[in-house]
Amino acid sequence: MKNVALLILAGAVLAGCTTGNVKVSDFSSVKGYTLTNKNGMEVKITNYGATITSIIVPDREGNMADVALGYDSADQYVNALVRDYFGAVVGRYGNRIAEGKFSIDGKEYTLATNNGENHLHGGLMGFDKVVWTAQTVENGVKLSYLAKDGEEGYPGNLMLSVTYTLTDDNEIVMHYEATTDKATIVNVTNHTYFNLKGEGSDTVLDHVLQINGSKTTPVDAGLIPTGEFADVTGTPFDFRQPKVIGKDINANDQQIKYGPGYDHNWVLDRKGGGLELAATLYEPKSGRVLEVFTEEPCIQFYSGNFLQGNLTGKSGRVWNRRSALCLETQHAPDSINHEGEAGWPSVILRPGEKYDTTTIYKFSVK
Ligand code: GLA
Numbered sequence: 362m363k364n365v366a367l368l369i370l371a372g373a374v375l376a377g378c379t380t381g382n383v384k385v386s387d388f389s390s391v392k393g394y395t396l397t398n399k400n401g402m403e404v405k406i407t408n409y410g411a412t413i414t415s416i417i418v419p420d421r422e423g424n425m426a427d428v429a430l431g432y433d434s435a436d437q438y439v440n441a442l443v444r445d446y447f448g449a450v451v452g453r454y455g456n457r458i459a460e461g462k463f464s465i466d467g468k469e470y471t472l473a474t475n476n477g478e479n480h481l482h483g484g485l486m487g488f489d490k491v492v493w494t495a496q497t498v499e500n501g502v503k504l505s506y507l508a509k510d511g512e513e514g515y516p517g518n519l520m521l522s523v524t525y526t527l528t529d530d531n532e533i534v535m536h537y538e539a540t541t542d543k544a545t546i547v548n549v550t551n552h553t554y555f556n557l558k559g560e561g562s563d564t565v566l567d568h569v570l571q572i573n574g575s576k577t578t579p580v581d582a583g584l585i586p587t588g589e590f591a592d593v594t595g596t597p598f599d600f601r602q603p604k605v606i607g608k609d610i611n612a613n614d615q616q617i618k619y620g621p622g623y624d625h626n627w628v629l630d631r632k633g634g635g636l637e638l639a640a641t642l643y644e645p646k647s648g649r650v651l652e653v654f655t656e657e658p659c660i661q662f663y664s665g666n667f668l669q670g671n672l673t674g675k676s677g678r679v680w681n682r683r684s685a686l687c688l689e690t691q692h693a694p695d696s697i698n699h700e701g702e703a704g705w706p707s708v709i710l711r712p713g714e715k716y717d718t719t720t721i722y723k724f725s726v727k
């Protein structure tokens with residue numbers, strides 16, 4: 362507990378808010394938590410959307426910067442012109458489900474559609490837009506949410522928690538646990554947008570990325586996987602060796618055109634089932650490094666293509682197109698519609714089973 366300070370976010374209580382589905386009364390329970398470690402690293406979290414609002418880490422000279430896009434208060438998350446999942450936990454199913462339709466054991470379900478004809482990141486009121494119950498734990502905070510049977514169209518009461526802890530090795534550990542009372546699907550991830558030069562800096566096209574994946578799941582124009590696996594060799598998607606993100610981001614390639622840019626799922630080259638390094642992001646000027654470790658089979662690399670320069674964050678600086686990127690550990694988008702096919706691990710959670718998965722963001726310099 363020594364490293365966790367509790368502070369209430371300024372402006373968390375909303376007056377006259379225009380959020381439609383959100384009960385204003387919920388906002389009286391919006392809280393903010395600050396985790397700090399012995400190196401001076403500081404992480405801020407709110408129970409609104411189980412959101413990481415700030416990550417302050419040193420560069421190679423020891424200068425601190427906030428490398429995560431975010432806001433200072435919950436009302437800014439709610440009232441933003443574009444609510445793009447900044448720092449939040451997305452679910453019950455992260456990323457897309459084709460036409461919001463799937464079936465389990467022969468029973469069909471229809472989800473809310475919020476991305477053209479498709480379902481994205483949990484629907485209209487996904488986990489990023491609800492208030493979670495918060496409880497401090499040693500070196501962190503545990504956030505819990507009961508997603509009701511039928512919410513956004515999903516079956517089953519899902520009891521979900523994410524425990525965020527900060528270690529003295531500059532790791533943010535995200536431990537997700539869930540149980541259900543009816544067969545359902547679960548695929549949650551964190552949607553932090555990173556710029557290792559600091560939030561609100563110019564593009565991330567100069568960042569160097571390495572992804573431990575030799576296959577992607579190619580998509581159609583709606584960013585729904587076609588069901589095939591594509592070898593990255595000789596394509597803009599080959600990040601097996603560290604590569605500058607800007608190098609191939611505008612390549613004359615059909616998948617890149619669909620993005621437009623990177624918005625794709627890599628199947629990780631895993632050795633086993635434990636925590637393994639999925640991706641390493643490096644920014645040469647500051648020397649900051651982010652390593653992503655996960656137990657998940659896949660990772661979505663999204664190069665901030667939909668940021669438009671119409672939002673400003675906590676520092677007052679504008680978030681331009683491709684000025685931040687996400688590395689979302691996950692099961693592949695639309696997996697439920699490939700259930701049972703080779704290479705598509707199941708996303709079904711049944712009563713009596715436990716969903717239990719950990720992802721770590723680890724910061725360092727070189
Ligand atoms: C994910 C998706 C993107 C986009 C962002 C949020 O990364 O794959 O297409 O929806 O989230 O804007």
